[in-house]
Amino acid sequence: KTANAGDSTKTDTGKKVKYLSEPLISSIYTADPSAHVFNGKIYIYPSHDIDAGIPENDNGDHFAMKDYHILSMDSIGGKVTDNGVALDIKDIPWAGRQLWAPDAAYKNGTYYLYFPVKDKKDVFHIGVATSASPVGPFKAEPEPIAGSYSIDPAVFTDTDGKTYMYFGGIWGGQLQRWISGKYETDGSKTDSKQENAPAISCKVALLKPDMKTFDGVAKDVVIVDSLGKPLLTKDHDRRFFEGSWMHKYNGKYYFTYSTGDTHLLCYAIGDSPLGPFTYKGVFMKPVQGWTTHHSIIEIKGKWYIFYHDTQLSGKTHLRNVKVTELLHNADGSIKLIDPFL
Ligand code: FUB
Numbered sequence: 001k002t003a004n005a006g007d008s009t010k011t012d013t014g015k016k017v018k019y020l021s022e023p024l025i026s027s028i029y030t031a032d033p034s035a036h037v038f039n040g041k042i043y044i045y046p047s048h049d050i051d052a053g054i055p056e057n058d059n060g061d062h063f064a065m066k067d068y069h070i071l072s073m074d075s076i077g078g079k080v081t082d083n084g085v086a087l088d089i090k091d092i093p094w095a096g097r098q099l100w101a102p103d104a105a106y107k108n109g110t111y112y113l114y115f116p117v118k119d120k121k122d123v124f125h126i127g128v129a130t131s132a133s134p135v136g137p138f139k140a141e142p143e144p145i146a147g148s149y150s151i152d153p154a155v156f157t158d159t160d161g162k163t164y165m166y167f168g169g170i171w172g173g174q175l176q177r178w179i180s181g182k183y184e185t186d187g188s189k190t191d192s193k194q195e196n197a198p199a200i201s202c203k204v205a206l207l208k209p210d211m212k213t214f215d216g217v218a219k220d221v222v223i224v225d226s227l228g229k230p231l232l233t234k235d236h237d238r239r240f241f242e243g244s245w246m247h248k249y250n251g252k253y254y255f256t257y258s259t260g261d262t263h264l265l266c267y268a269i270g271d272s273p274l275g276p277f278t279y280k281g282v283f284m285k286p287v288q289g290w291t292t293h294h295s296i297i298e299i300k301g302k303w304y305i306f307y308h309d310t311q312l313s314g315k316t317h318l319r320n321v322k323v324t325e326l327l328h329n330a331d332g333s334i335k336l337i338d339p340f341l
Contacts, residue, residue, distance in 0.1 A: 019322075020340060020341055022311075022322065025082060028048060028049075028082060030071065030308070037299050038106050039134075041073070042072065042074070042297070043072050043135065044070065044321060046069070048069050049065060050066065058190075061172075064098055065098060066090075068138075069083065069086060076323060087099075094120070096121070099116075101293060105157060106134070107157075109132065110130050111133065111134045113138045114128050115129065116152060123174065126165075127144045127148075148165075148218075149178050152243050154244045164204055165204065166244040168240075168242070170200055170240075170260065171260065194233055199233045199235065202220075203221065204273070221277065222275050223268045223278075236261055236262045239259065241257070244257045252332060254268075280333060283335070285336070285338050285340075289310035303327070305325075305337065309322065
């Protein structure tokens with residue numbers, strides 16, 4: 001498949017539009033791009049979307065991915081290389097199905113790939129695999145990270161060297177089934193069902209220096225409104241759904257995430273990587289396709305957002321990753337991005 005710069009297409013609403021940016025690669029479908037700068041080069045850790053022939057449903061069964069390919073580029077706008085299979089589901093001893101959005105980190109000569117996958121009982125956990133190369137191949141640990149559950153790991157190393165993992169996603173990501181501390185097999189398919197209660201939070205865990213284990217039990221990433229009150233379950237335009245990321249800008253911690261069924265990317269700012277975070281607003285309008293998932297990096301003094309849409313396929317489970325500049329305003333707010341011109 002090829003994409004021509006400036007292609008216009010019909011969105012889900014039937015309106016003709018032009019995209020803000022073009023797919024980074026069109027030889028395979030890629031999504032959920034977690035970008036990092038290692039040794040001055042850009043590496044993108046995406047999901048590798050495939051058509052497994054599974055009908056679309058609210059559980060996300062149609063996202064039936066089986067391996068990861070890591071993309072690399074020397075600079076924004078430069079050639080994008082697909083570095084081939086970095087990890088295959090068949091080489092993860094505990095995995096059942098659905099390799100979803102991964103992330104990566106580097107420490108002391110080793111690259112760590114963090115990945116969510118359902119175990120053989122169909123319960124999502126997060127695993128870790130290691131390699132001496134940023135593009136793999138990666139070797140998976142025999143078990144998931146103890147105390148991990150749900151999806152969408154996002155790993156952030158602070159300027160003091162401490163590394164945190166943010167994780168979780170409601171609905172198909174199963175986070176709502178862990179409210180009691182144990183997985184409820186017949187639990188809710190969506191959220192807590194308590195409309196006026198605080199929304200289910202993303203989780204955050206400090207990683208031990210080995211980068212493979214949690215240092216204690218994961219905690220809630222609390223998002224409050226301008227009055228200091230936690231966002232509520234019914235607040236679908238603002239509450240956390242999935243796809244978290246963390247970046248630090250001017251000494252403040254920016255927790256960014258997707259609102260899922262309302263298709264927005266939002267941000268909340270805090271004074272600590274553990275929060276609480278005050279909701280600030282939407283920074284990206286809905287993309288084409290149901291899901292929206294991003295990462296944010298700084299390179300050569302500029303900030304960029306990596307994201308995905310469905311420009312190449314028009315199908316929600318066959319996505320393509322993109323990049324565009326992200327601007328912080330003088331007051332610390334993020335300039336709203338419209339993925340369509
Ligand atoms: O790619 C599968 C799932 O779709 C991800 O885990 C979510 O964040 C959403 O993008």
